[in-house]
Amino acid sequence: MPDQDTSHDERELEQQYVTMLYHRLDGLRDYAATRLSRVLLETGGTPQARSERESFNQLYTEDLAKYDAAENGLCFGKIDLDGEHRYIGRLGILDEENDYETMLLDWRAPLARPFYLATPAAPDGVTRRRHIRTRSRRVTAVNDEYLDLAAAEAAGTVTGSDGVAGESALLAALNAARTGQMNDIVETIQGEQDAIIRSEHKSVLVVQGGPGTGKTAVALHRAAYLLYTYRQQLAKAGVLIIGPNATFLDYIGQVLPSLGETGVLLSTIGDLYPGVRATREDSLEAGTIKGSLDILDVLKKAVRDRQEVPARPIELTFDTYRITLDRKVVTRARGRARSSRRPHNLARPIFVSAVIDALAQQLADTLGANVVDGGNLLSREDIADMRDEMREDPDIMSAVSALWPELTPQRVLAELFASPKRLADAAPQLTEVQRAALHRTESGGFSAADAPLLDELAELLGVDDAAERERARRQWRAQIADAQGALDILTGSAPQDLEDELDPEILMAYDLIDASQLAERHDVGAHQTTAERAAGDRTWTYGHVIVDEAQELSEMAWRMLMRRIPNRWMTLVGDTAQTGDPAGTSSWQRILEPYVAQRWKLTELTVNYRTPAEIMTTARRVLAEIDAEQTVPRSVRESGFVPWSRNVATSDVTDTVRACVAEETGPGTTAVIGDHGLVAALADLRSDSVSVLTVKDAKGLEFDSVLIVEPQSIVDESPRGMNDLYVALTRATQRLGVVHARPLPAALSDLTPATAANPS
Numbered sequence: 209m210p211d212q213d214t215s216h217d218e219r220e221l222e223q224q225y226v227t228m229l230y231h232r233l234d235g236l237r238d239y240a241a242t243r244l245s246r247v248l249l250e251t252g253g254t255p256q257a258r259s260e261r262e263s264f265n266q267l268y269t270e271d272l273a274k275y276d277a278a279e280n281g282l283c284f285g286k287i288d289l290d291g292e293h294r295y296i297g298r299l300g301i302l303d304e305e306n307d308y309e310t311m312l313l314d315w316r317a318p319l320a321r322p323f324y325l326a327t328p329a330a331p332d333g334v335t336r337r338r339h340i341r342t343r344s345r346r347v348t349a350v351n352d353e354y355l356d357l358a359a360a361e362a363a364g365t366v367t368g369s370d371g372v373a374g375e376s377a378l379l380a381a382l383n384a385a386r387t388g389q390m391n392d393i394v395e396t397i398q399g400e401q402d403a404i405i406r407s408e409h410k411s412v413l414v415v416q417g418g419p420g421t422g423k424t425a426v427a428l429h430r431a432a433y434l435l436y437t438y439r440q441q442l443a444k445a446g447v448l449i450i451g452p453n454a455t456f457l458d459y460i461g462q463v464l465p466s467l468g469e470t471g472v473l474l475s476t477i478g479d480l481y482p483g484v485r486a487t488r489e490d491s492l493e494a495g496t497i498k499g500s501l502d503i504l505d506v507l508k509k510a511v512r513d514r515q516e517v518p519a520r521p522i523e524l525t526f527d528t529y530r531i532t533l534d535r536k537v538v539t540r541a542r543g544r545a546r547s548s549r550r551p552h553n554l555a556r557p558i559f560v561s562a563v564i565d566a567l568a569q570q571l572a573d574t575l576g577a578n579v580v581d582g583g584n585l586l587s588r589e590d591i592a593d594m595r596d597e598m599r600e601d602p603d604i605m606s607a608v609s610a611l612w613p614e615l616t617p618q619r620v621l622a623e624l625f626a627s628p629k630r631l632a633d634a635a636p637q638l639t640e641v642q643r644a645a646l647h648r649t650e651s652g653g654f655s656a657a658d659a660p661l662l663d664e665l666a667e668l669l670g671v672d673d674a675a676e677r678e679r680a681r682r683q684w685r686a687q688i689a690d691a692q693g694a695l696d697i698l699t700g701s702a703p704q705d706l707e708d709e710l711d712p713e714i715l716m717a718y719d720l721i722d723a724s725q726l727a728e729r730h731d732v733g734a735h736q737t738t739a740e741r742a743a744g745d746r747t748w749t750y751g752h753v754i755v756d757e758a759q760e761l762s763e764m765a766w767r768m769l770m771r772r773i774p775n776r777w778m779t780l781v782g783d784t785a786q787t788g789d790p791a792g793t794s795s796w797q798r799i800l801e802p803y804v805a806q807r808w809k810l811t812e813l814t815v816n817y818r819t820p821a822e823i824m825t826t827a828r829r830v831l832a833e834i835d836a837e838q839t840v841p842r843s844v845r846e847s848g849f850v851p852w853s854r855n856v857a858t859s860d861v862t863d864t865v866r867a868c869v870a871e872e873t874g875p876g877t878t879a880v881i882g883d884h885g886l887v888a889a890l891a892d893l894r895s896d897s898v899s900v901l902t903v904k905d906a907k908g909l910e911f912d913s914v915l916i917v918e919p920q921s922i923v924d925e926s927p928r929g930m931n932d933l934y935v936a937l938t939r940a941t942q943r944l945g946v947v948h949a950r951p952l953p954a955a956l957s958d959l960t961p962a963t964a965a966n967p968s
């Protein structure tokens with residue numbers, strides 16, 4: 209829909225309004241800053257007063273972050289409805305002096321919706337939509353679209369309907385050079401995107417869409433929308449966003465803060481298990497085995513194998529007497545513990561009790577045997593005492609513990625993969641080659657695909673809560689004692705000396721704060737944000753979960769994720785044509801059915817905002833080879849650059865890439881994408897504006913210019929190599945070139961050959 213820049217007078221008019229809005233924003237900011245500094249100065253008081261202070265502290269801090277985030281592009285739109293104007297912006301502002309009338313509507317408010325949805329076919333009462341563009345606090349452009357015919361004619365514009373709203377603003381955003389950081393899109397959200405962002409669906413919403421259709425953007429704006437609309441519900445439980453890799457999380461990291469939202473946890477699957485960072489790269493084979501549900505039996509068996517029966521009886525000494533831990537005792541105790549059906553660590557006390565009971569009875573039978581009547585001379589209490597003493601005996605307890613040790617998931621997994629014997633026992637169904645793929649040293653670190661296995665093991669092992677609670681209680685007591693010590697040091701004497709030795713006028717630390725208060729201040733947990741607390745707690749359940757590049761998750765990863773969202777309120781965005789991980793999915797139905805049956809909804813995005821039409825012509829041919837049924841999204845623009853290929857000798861490949869990168873002198877970003885070997889060989893090209901990446905690391909990202917090196921090697925590197933090539937081709941916002949020595953995959957044969965006369 210063509211729109212037009214308006215006259216200087218109109219800009220001036222809007223400038224006055226925008227200036228007024230900024231004036232009000234300054235007022236709100238000053239108010240929050242003053243209140244916050246007052247709250248920070250207050251100390252002491254009842255626990256209730258302290259907790260109120262904590263809430264206000266958080267409230268004003270969040271308000272200030274919100275106001276700062278809204279500074280750029282505070283107001284970006286306006287709609288005219290019948291006799292009414294509505295200004296749309298990054299946050300809502302009310303006019304205090306004018307009956308609290310709305311001066312600026314938050315983009316997420318229901319009344320702002322027509323700004324995104326109105327079309328000439330369905331104007332929804334809107335006669336004109338105005339995009340207001342600003343730099344700093346200055347209005348730089350005002351673009352209007354007339355949605356009813358009469359108004360359009362009066363303004364001298366003809367309107368069409370190509371399904372794209374706010375064309376000038378949109379194209380300005382899309383054509384801008386990339387900075388390496390994703391931007392928010394509140395100013396130009398399109399109708400089909402808005403419908404997803406505000407969807408009321410309360411189970412799993414799947415957003416399928418080709419490359420560049422704004423899936424990531426939509427997912428992030430949906431997070432912001434849900435936090436605005438369901439703040440009460442979501443602020444406490446938090447929102448979790450899963451992305452494919454750390455580079456991607458960095459790339460999107462600023463979008464939510466720029467919308468004033470800071471309390472969202474961003475993580476990869478590999479980093480979701482608390483306390484473990486994915487530092488190891490798996491081979492394709494290992495990743496595939498670890499991602500499949502078949503690994504569950506291996507993990508169960510690995511845990512059972514840690515519940516041992518000794519090969520030979522174990523001779524022990526207790527108080528100079530000899531006792532024997534024989535196979536029968538252990539087998540019976542193990543049977544009793546297993547039949548409790550509790551996880552390993554929680555069943556352990558049952559095993560220990562059963563063994564100690566049997567050993568105490570064995571000793572009692574020897575010591576107390578009454579030769580006269582065959583009974584026992586020892587009383588029940590004597591035997592109970594014996595049991596207690598045995599529990600204190602380090603030799604006995606270490607022998608018992610070795611048979612049923614308390615285990616952590618990390619230990620089980622590390623020891624399993626490091627020991628060919630353990631692996632063969634736990635995974636007889638795997639071939640030797642498969643087991644060799646899983647093998648690694650004990651201190652070899654964990655991979656992303658290990659995180660779901662650790663999570664599964666945590667379930668199989670269980671955490672003995674009683675010990676955990678006792679530890680927490682002890683820690684708290686110690687913290688109070690420390691705080692008491694700190695107060696004593698602060699006053700320089702014990703509390704009872706105060707009256708005699710010190711001037712009563714001097715305000716003592718004790719007057720301001722007591723030990724439990726001080727301990728509370730030091731208790732990091734009490735001051736953590738929801739996202740921080742959630743990140744450290746494996747059993748945390750979130751209010752909403754968003755998964756980007758969801759097609760990449762393995763079956764095991766889904767199990768891990770579903771534990772964190774029992775209400776199953778999720779938004780999954782992805783594209784099954786871009787699945788690169790062999791453990792990933794090509795069917796949403798297959799992945800979701802076990803968890804939500806039919807209660808999931810599929811929505812689609814159809815317009816490509818990133819990749820220009822010229823590049824999509826080639827990408828279309830690659831997609832046809834992956835899945836002839838899929839259609840490529842329609843590109844919203846052309847870039848004017850013809851994608852090219854350059855055929856060189858093998859020995860010249862890297863030098864040619866270097867020369868091509870050197871030619872990229874304009875603003876914006878460049879990516880060199882190749883297989884692992886080429887990426888290593890070209891790593892020195894990396895700079896602020898140049899990235900050298902495998903397809904896996906380029907997932908979800910975009911660059912002004914993309915150079916693909918040796919595409920056939922990318923295809924050969926993985927069973928889903930064509931999908932990887934499709935991803936690589938669709939990363940560019942402007943220019944695409946291919947450098948190769950090997951023959952090109954057939955789907956790329958239409959690229960324009962670049963020669964010395966026709967460089968690129």
Ligand SMILES: Nc1ncnc2c1ncn2[C@@H]1O[C@H](COP(=O)(O)OP(=O)(O)OP(=O)(O)O)[C@@H](O)[C@H]1O
Pocket residue numbers: 378381382391392393396397398401417418419420421422423424425426783786817818907908909910938
């Ligand atoms: N309505 C919009 N207004 C402005 N820019 C938009 C809009 N929608 C999408 N974009 C831009 O288009 C580009 C592609 O969006 P995004 O990365 O979200 O796509 P995607 O579907 O996740 O792609 P892929 O599947 O390839 O990772 C981004 O630069 C994004 O900011």
